[in-house]
Amino acid sequence: MEEVVVERPDDYEVAEPQNVHLTLEPFRFYSGSIEGNTVLIILNTPIGSLPIHKLWNCTSVHICADGGANRLYYSFLNDAERDRYIPEFIVGDLDSLREEVKQYYQRNGTVILPQYTQYSTDFMKAIEVAILVHSGGKEKLYKPINEDDGISQLVGNYDEGVPFTAYVAGGIGGRFDQTFHSISQLYALASDHSHIRLFFVSESDLVFLVPAGTTYVKYESKKLFNNIEPVPKLGLLPFGNRVVLNTKGLKYDVENWVSQVGGNVSTSNGVAGTTGFIVNTSDNIVINVEISSKAKGT
Amino acid sequence: MEEVVVERPDDYEVAEPQNVHLTLEPFRFYSGSIEGNTVLIILNTPIGSLPIHKLWNCTSVHICADGGANRLYYSFLNDAERDRYIPEFIVGDLDSLREEVKQYYQRNGTVILPQYTQYSTDFMKAIEVAILVHSGGKEKLYKPINEDDGISQLVGNYDEGVPFTAYVAGGIGGRFDQTFHSISQLYALASDHSHIRLFFVSESDLVFLVPAGTTYVKYESKKLFNNIEPVPKLGLLPFGNRVVLNTKGLKYDVENWVSQVGGNVSTSNGVAGTTGFIVNTSDNIVINVEISSKAKGT
Numbered sequence: 001m002e003e004v005v006v007e008r009p010d011d012y013e014v015a016e017p018q019n020v021h022l023t024l025e026p027f028r029f030y031s032g033s034i035e036g037n038t039v040l041i042i043l044n045t046p047i048g049s050l051p052i053h054k055l056w057n058c059t060s061v062h063i064c065a066d067g068g069a070n071r072l073y074y075s076f077l078n079d080a081e082r083d084r085y086i087p088e089f090i091v092g093d094l095d096s097l098r099e100e101v102k103q104y105y106q107r108n109g110t111v112i113l114p115q116y117t118q119y120s121t122d123f124m125k126a127i128e129v130a131i132l133v134h135s136g137g138k139e140k141l142y143k144p145i146n147e148d149d150g151i152s153q154l155v156g157n158y159d160e161g162v163p164f165t166a167y168v169a170g171g172i173g174g175r176f177d178q179t180f181h182s183i184s185q186l187y188a189l190a191s192d193h194s195h196i197r198l199f200f201v202s203e204s205d206l207v208f209l210v211p212a213g214t215t216y217v218k219y220e221s222k223k224l225f226n227n228i229e230p231v232p233k234l235g236l237l238p239f240g241n242r243v244v245l246n247t248k249g250l251k252y253d254v255e256n257w258v259s260q261v262g263g264n265v266s267t268s269n270g271v272a273g274t275t276g277f278i279v280n281t282s283d284n285i286v287i288n289v290e291i292s293s294k295a296k297g298t
Numbered sequence: 299m300e301e302v303v304v305e306r307p308d309d310y311e312v313a314e315p316q317n318v319h320l321t322l323e324p325f326r327f328y329s330g331s332i333e334g335n336t337v338l339i340i341l342n343t344p345i346g347s348l349p350i351h352k353l354w355n356c357t358s359v360h361i362c363a364d365g366g367a368n369r370l371y372y373s374f375l376n377d378a379e380r381d382r383y384i385p386e387f388i389v390g391d392l393d394s395l396r397e398e399v400k401q402y403y404q405r406n407g408t409v410i411l412p413q414y415t416q417y418s419t420d421f422m423k424a425i426e427v428a429i430l431v432h433s434g435g436k437e438k439l440y441k442p443i444n445e446d447d448g449i450s451q452l453v454g455n456y457d458e459g460v461p462f463t464a465y466v467a468g469g470i471g472g473r474f475d476q477t478f479h480s481i482s483q484l485y486a487l488a489s490d491h492s493h494i495r496l497f498f499v500s501e502s503d504l505v506f507l508v509p510a511g512t513t514y515v516k517y518e519s520k521k522l523f524n525n526i527e528p529v530p531k532l533g534l535l536p537f538g539n540r541v542v543l544n545t546k547g548l549k550y551d552v553e554n555w556v557s558q559v560g561g562n563v564s565t566s567n568g569v570a571g572t573t574g575f576i577v578n579t580s581d582n583i584v585i586n587v588e589i590s591s592k593a594k595g596t
Contacts, residue, residue: 173471176503176586177533177565178319180568187560205474235475239559241538261537266467267475288474 004255010231011222012272014249021214021278026199026206026289027225029167037164039130042068043123044096045170045178047075048203051293055167055201056083056085063129065122066092068170069110073101085110089141091115091129092122117149121181123171125251127137128155131193135161163195170290172202183207183239183286190284205210205288212283218276226292231270233290238265241283249277259285302553309520310530310570319576322499324504325523327356327465335359335462337428339422340385342394343468343476345373346501349591353465353499354383360429364390365419365467368410370490371399381406387439389413389427389449390420390488397446398543400422412463419479421469429491433459438545454555461493470500481505481537481584488582503586510581516574524590531588534561539581547575557583 016023030032032054040059042052052075056062062085064072076082082104090097090105091113100247106112115125128151132141135158145151169183183199183211186209189196200207206225210217230282231251242260247253247262250269259265270275271289279287314321326332330352338351338357343364350373354360360368360383367388374380380402388395388403389411406408413423426449431438433456443449469480480498484507487494497507504523517523524530529549534592540558545551551567557563569575569587575586 001512171387172474173477174502175468175588176500176505177531177535177567179471179477180533180535180559180586181563181565184559184561184563184565191560202474204472207474233473233475235478237475237478239478261478262489263482265479265482267479267482269475288478290473 001257005257005259006253006255007249008253010251010271011274012249014273014276015184016208016218016276016279016293017214017216017278019214021216023216023218024197024208024210025218026208027219029055030089030224031220032058034058034165037064037134039133039164039166041065041126041130041166041168042072043145043168043170044068044071045174047169048070050169050201050203052169053085055169058139059167061130061133062087063126064090065097066094066125067096069105070098070101071170071172072098081280083090083261086110088112089129091125093118098296105155113145113151114147115149115151116147120152122180123182123185127166127185127196128152130164130166131155131196132158133230134164135159152187163197165197165199168198168200170202172200172205181194185296186286187240187284201291204290204292206291207286207288210279210281210285210287212281214278214280216276217280217287220273220275226290228292229290232292233274234269234271235267235288236265236269236279237267237286237288239286243285244282245285246280249273249276299554302574303555304551304553305524305560306547306551306570308549308570309572310547312571312574314516314574315512315514317512318508319514321514321516322340322495322506323516324506325517327353329518332356335460337361337431337462337464339419339421339428339464339466340370340423341466342366342369344370344501345467345473345522346466346527348499348501350467351383353467354521358466359428359431359580360385361424362388363424364388364392364492365394365405368394368396371402384408384499387411387427389423402467406543407415410423411443411449412445413447413449414445415450417447418450421480421483423449425464425483425487425494426450427563428464429494430456432462433457435518443482458491458493461495463495463497466496466498468500468503468590470498470503473537484584485538485582494512499589502588504589505584505586507583508577508579508583510579512576512578514574515585518573520569522573524588526590527588529570532567532569534567534577535584535586537584541583542580543583544578545576547571565573576585
């Protein structure tokens with residue numbers, strides 16, 4: 001079939017698709033309301049201008065991956081503020097966690113979970129904690145656990161558990177192999193734990209996986225996640241196999257469009273849909289949406 | 299064959315491979331000497347702590363992609379400094395180039411090349427200028443050119459020309475779709491213009507493609523590109539197909555190791571080889587090496 005590219009107006013109304021589809025609402029945390037089980041994972045990368053407090057307030061479990069706890073701790077000017085953001089768990093090989101940070105959070109009730117195995121990253125360990133919390137294994141985290149890879153072993157003992165959404169602060173945009181690791185984890189979870197929905201929040205982008213099939217990305221308004229650009233930039237990024245794409249609601253909508261690394265890739269595209277856009281893809285892809293706010297840190 | 303991972307000492311001597319191989323020396327610009335034809339392309343992303351002057355001084359042609367010229371211009375405090383770094387070419391749709399920057403460089407002999415087509419990015423246009431320079435078409439750039447896509451048309455009229463190396467300042471680590479575009483261009487050039495060697499320099503990493511086969515990455519000393527970390531971090535990143543990897547000179551050397559996105563990926567690996575390391579891969583991969591210097595900006 002012929003490949004087609006159609007330029008849309010900056011604001012373009014798109015109705016929810018009629019056929020079977022997945023609905024994603026990655027930007028709900030901006031309005032402070034998220035339905036269902038949600039987790040915030042804070043990685044050891046600069047928090048900078050991330051909307052960390054907004055993310056915190058709309059998530060019900062908060063996990064710091066090792067030095068991610070340092071990032072959280074030093075993002076506050078004083079204990080009065082800091083006291084309001086106490087993570088439930090800190091997990092990792094703890095080679096980065098500072099002593100004063102560890103002691104502060106321990107005093108305030110955080111469970112510190114050393115997991116020394118080098119066969120998994122601190123990020124993967126944080127995901128495993130989140131899985132345990134949502135699969136009936138939460139109380140195990142408050143009892144002694146094998147400090148090498150006990151959590152990983154425990155996860156194997158439980159079934160999938162309830163679906164949940166994890167927002168990840170950091171992991172994209174720093175050292176390049178760490179960024180690739182984050183993306184690789186997105187693909188790994190999509191195949192092994194498809195009931196977990198992962199959204200990475202970087203200083204410039206919200207990054208998530210769109211699975212094979214039709215996905216409707218829904219939001220109240222584009223201004224919610226980007227009040228600077230009338231057409232926030234967007235990319236359709238085939239990290240895995242070659243894909244065939246069909247979209248509705250992008251600045252440059254595509255039909256029967258073949259995309260792969262080294263070939264055609266839709267980067268510097270934009271969000272035109274006023275309250276949502278539709279992506280149909282023949283295989284998993286990653287999407288990034290440019291987020292930007294004059295009051296980002298709040 | 300069995301997959302093997304071997305941990306090496308922090309400093310590990312590796313001899314140049316005996317079999318047919320490609321030798322890459324991505325870090326030569328740190329010592330100020332590069333053989334052969336070289337280009338510097340400056341993109342419109344923060345120059346920050348990039349070793350931009352070192353890159354400039356060891357490259358023979360300097361091309362700014364649109365707003366990349368702003369980045370260069372504003373990286374200097376005064377014209378006395380600025381005068382010593384005048385790019386030969388500025389190319390792009392010029393929607394970002396500031397008027398005072400344009401006028402300054404024009405006064406100083408820079409050729410400004412408007413290319414308005416939206417079917418190619420400013421980065422791709424800069425690559426095309428570099429190709430023309432090295433394929434006998436350089437003098438055409440000083441005559442009137444169709445301002446839509448004249449350069450792209452001209453490139454089609456010339457043969458491959460001589461091999462050259464392009465250092466790209468920026469393009470990795472900013473907006474995520476731009477990063478993916480950079481990587482996609484690496485793969486595209488490897489397939490269509492394998493005589494062009496591309497090295498991206500970001501604030502944290504040097505990023506390049508290693509083609510299928512055996513590659514020896516050679517350097518005088520690890521301290522040359524990273525005088526902070528004894529074992530600079532490194533990633534083997536399969537953006538394209540699944541690959542089988544064999545390495546020698548990494549902190550965690552692998553043998554017969556299958557790697558793909560969503561599966562096993564060697565990130566947070568490190569450079570152990572004191573003067574080089576060897577990578578054998580069944581298909582093209584991307585490598586990042588952590589660069590860090592106490593005197594980076596110089």
